């Protein structure tokens with residue numbers, strides 16, 4: 625499979641570039657070729673797409689497409705595992721692009737609920753908050769309610785972020801909110817992400833979760849709006 629050259633992409637209109645990049649990226653990860661996927665990332669950067677756009681306009685829709693194709697048996701479990709590993713490795717490679725300009729003096733404690741293995745979106749949220757100047761503490765994985773509470777207390781969290789992608793994991797978000805209240809930390813707002821929250825907008829208020837967001841950029845915008853500027 626031939627990958628469109630950067631020169632070829634440059635000849636497309638801006639509106640055509642993104643779908644072309646996405647198509648080539650999906651093909652690359654479907655083949656399990658990290659090198660081909662890297663060439664798409666390099667081409668996008670050459671075309672002045674930002675790392676933020678790579679995350680939200682290429683990696684995230686590609687992951688969703690993989691989920692759709694996986695359900696239709698057009699992506700095997702093994703192909704999905706390799707594709708996700710490529711996305712995660714490229715996110716580590718792009719981490720330098722998420723350097724903050726300046727610190728905003730706020731701290732986010734972030735993680736996935738216990739048993740939750742979907743961590744790619746959680747990591748994206750971490751990178752976007754860091755770029756916006758937040759101090760982010762995250763184990764990059766699932767944590768027990770007890771550990772979440774300890775992290776919130778020990779790291780002086782201004783905000784707590786939690787991912788639950790499976791419907792069966794949603795009650796754990798409510799459990800976290802109640803555990804924080806029991807420990808006198810109920811004043812710290814909790815925000816959540818994951819498919820169930822996006823699909824059922826009535827869910828987060830019922831759990832005393834401040835807001836949910838469908839992507840990392842929206843999460844940062846809404847979090848910044850919760851806090852008045854510190855001077």
Ligand code: B12
Pocket residue numbers: 680683684687688689690691692694695704705708739740741742743744745746748749784785786787788789790791792815816817818819820835836837838839840841843
């Ligand atoms: C990759 C993947 C996996 C990988 C995850 C590996 C990893 N390292 O993360 C593995 C193989 C482990 C996996 C396992 C399973 N998976 Co899976 N998986 C996916 C897939 C294809 C992509 C997920 C992804 O990477 N998305 C990309 C990221 C960037 O998007 P995101 O997670 O939505 O994150 C964004 C927003 O949600 C938001 N956000 C996320 N977190 C937070 C937190 C806060 C605080 C805020 C504000 C916002 C926010 O911002 C993020 C960035 O912009 C999805 C398909 C899909 N449509 O999501 C299925 C999917 C999520 N999986 C699904 C299922 C069913 C499973 C399994 C049960 C399968 C099985 N039978 O074993 C297991 C459960 C594992 C577990 N215990 O958690 C279903 C879930 C259905 C549901 N909601 O109930 C999906 C939707 C697939 C499908 N179409 O059916 N999976």
